[in-house]
Amino acid sequence: MSTSAGAVGAVGETTQPCPQCGAEIRADGRFTVWCAGCDWNVDPGQPVAEHGKLERRRRRLTRRHGERLLGEVAAGETLRPRRDAAGIAAHLLALAVHGVTVALAVGAVWFLVTGWGGAGVVLGVFLAVLAWTLRPRFSELPDDRPLLGRADAPALFGLIDEVAAVVGTRGVDTVAVSAELNASVTTYGIRGRRLLTLGLPLWEILTPQERIAVLGHELGHYSNGDTRHGLIIGNALRSLSIWRYFVAPTPDPTLVEAFVNLVYLVPRSLLQGLLALLDRLTLRATQRAEYLADSMAARAGSTEAAASVMNRFLVLDSAETMLRREANAQQVGRGRRGTADREPWQGLWERLRAHMASIPETEYERQRRVAALRGHSVDATHPPTHLRRTCLLTGPPLSAAVTPDAGTESRISTELAAASRTVAQRIVKHGLAH
Ligand SMILES: [Zn+2]
Ligand SMILES: [Zn+2]
Structure with missing residues (x-):
């Protein structure tokens, strides 16, 4: 994981000449010093660990799919949830x-x-x-994080229902509150009940309108059938991995084991090939699903809000660094001392929000350039953020179908208060979980 923040320094601006082109650089000591004129030091992060050949090829393909889909959208084609030949082949392979x-x-x-x-x-x-x-396997509800049912959080579930209706699906059965800088949806149990996981650190740095966009994106995955598709494909991948484990070569083999290893070479290569094929076949559909979910985000929360969520994604590393710093300081005993009326985790979200608000525009711009250079994405499944943003901003901007009102917002934060405290305590005590 690369981090965008530089050394912990004094807050405040300094100026220095660019060592490459001599232009004046204004620098904020908490962030990487770089030159907007000639891109000097724009991406000083450790070079992304040398990926294997396969991984590099996969990244290239991901980017190519992303660019092609973007081209389709730019050409006026609307994205629809359809399975292309590759998607159907993946489905059939999984069923086999x-x-x-x-x-x-x-x-x-x-x-x-x-x-x-x-x-x-x-x-x-x-x-x-x-x-x-x-x-x-059907996944179970997680037992390591606060869970909320409809009765625990009527205002939150009401908002989720409202967004769900806009993107053409039903709401969720359970909301989990986690310490991740992300949000996600999945199903659990044999009846395919729905779980939405809200990462509190992400939720807390979003505006009410941006939260609606994020809900629109996540619920959009349900209406596009991505979770059902994911269940079938995911289980097939799992099944194939178990088969591969059965025929894995024995290390330091005896003569007999060496013979078995040799015999297993054929099924092993076959399984390896099938795993790679299934992954390759689903790559394009996954990308399409993300762009589609983004369009749902815009429909629910407005194009503007969806695009500003993308901007936040650009600087999430900085939020992560800030939270890690708080946790580390606490662990080495240099953190805020708890007092009779104030524990160290109290005010964590306010401090996080203040940190995010203080990120200078030059840091956003730097991350945008790094993203374009590296093909940065939130995780392996999402297309590069800058492509998603471009895709969103292509075509006429949508206005919000759901707008937050202050009453609902404050009721939701009351409903989340206990879970929010638990997560803040956990982050300060144990650091960010992954
Ligand atoms: Zn320069
Ligand atoms: Zn998504």
């Missing part, structure tokens, strides 16, 4: 993987029932265990 698991289970039952004079029972049990290991 699950088909093998089903076949193993059926085989297990058949051997157990017919018995085959005892031998069938052994084979049946073996196949049953195999099928059980490979079975698709």
